[in-house]
Amino acid sequence: MIPFQYHRATSAQDATATAAQHPGAAFLGAGTNLVDHMKLGIASPDLLIDVSRLPLTDIDELPDGGLRIGAAVRNSDLAAHPLVRTRYPALSRALLSGASGQLRNLATTGGNLLQRTRCPYFQDVTTPCNKRTPGSGCSAIGGYVRYHAILGASQHCVATHPSDMAVAMTMLDARVVCEDVEGQRRIALTDFYRLPGDRPDLDTVLSHGQLITAVELPAPADGAHSTYRKVRDRASYAFALVSVAAELAFREGSAELASVRIALGGVAHKPWRATRAEAVLQGAPADTEVLERAAQAELADAAPLEGNEFKVEMAQRALVATLRSLTEEAQR
Secondary structure, three states: OOOOEEEEOOOHHHHHHHHHOOOOEEEEOOOOOHHHHHHHOOOOOOEEEEOOOOOOOOEEEOOOOOEEEEOOOEHHHHHHOHHHHHHOHHHHHHHHOOOOHHHHOOOEHHHHHHOOOOOOOOOOOOOOEOOOOOOOOEOOOOOOOOOOOOOOOEOOEOOOOOOOHHHHHHHOOOEEEEEEOOEEEEEEHHHHEOOOOOOOOOOEOOOOOOEEEEEEEOOOOOOOEEEEEEEOOOOOOOOOOEEEEEEEEEOOOOOEEEEEEEEEEOOOOOOEEOHHHHHHHOOOEOOHHHHHHHHHHHOOOOOOOOOOOHHHHHHHHHHHHHHHHHHHHHHO
């Protein structure tokens, strides 16, 4: 038994002030990731600050038509919310494709964003892992890499981010609202996650003691159609080999795209915003030639490992199929 202290936070300010005084503290929400890591010996906080009872469970419409989602909103509740289902179907579908019903009933929005990689070497404390123990090496390189990165990796880490929800939120230009003893700040989700570089142990730009309190989504584009497609080894309770979150809107009376937003999952250390594909598609007709050119542009710099080369073509095909499906939906 590894001993630790427990503190039930009475407010976000209490939580962040307590964390600031304890370098070894960790925030505890639902615990669906942290508790597992404590059992495995990956994490060993000396103080757990329970934030699960803070009033962060509201989903509110913003004046601009966007949405503010409290950090403690359960994944199941978020997926089922009427405004999410009607305005952000990609987000609802992403949430429902993740984990199991039991976990979705417990897992929170903030915790989902902060979940760590499911790389088997990260979760096995008997193997070297730079993400778990910086400088120890990366066992995945030269090992089992079916689920590993083909974009943005480094010689220090080839792990992928596991969240489905975060991929959809990245596509939707979400902002993370966080708080610490110095006050509140907002971080674009595209800037929230880090690529591994030489510090794969740092998943996000958050510093110790910063607490996620909400996520804000801007209003969808006029006439937008969005979806989430997940390619995996089995139909449920499996992480993505490749996933695509996309939103398209066409110019009125035209076959040309007025706006396009795309993010990929299962391919990088963070949800991967497909800016190259977006640049090809913006203002262009969504025909097969353009869609394929956009997918090829996005994966042009892919660097697969021996054992996951198939993911490059899989990502291209999934992207084209997703965009074609949205185009057909918009034209009906």
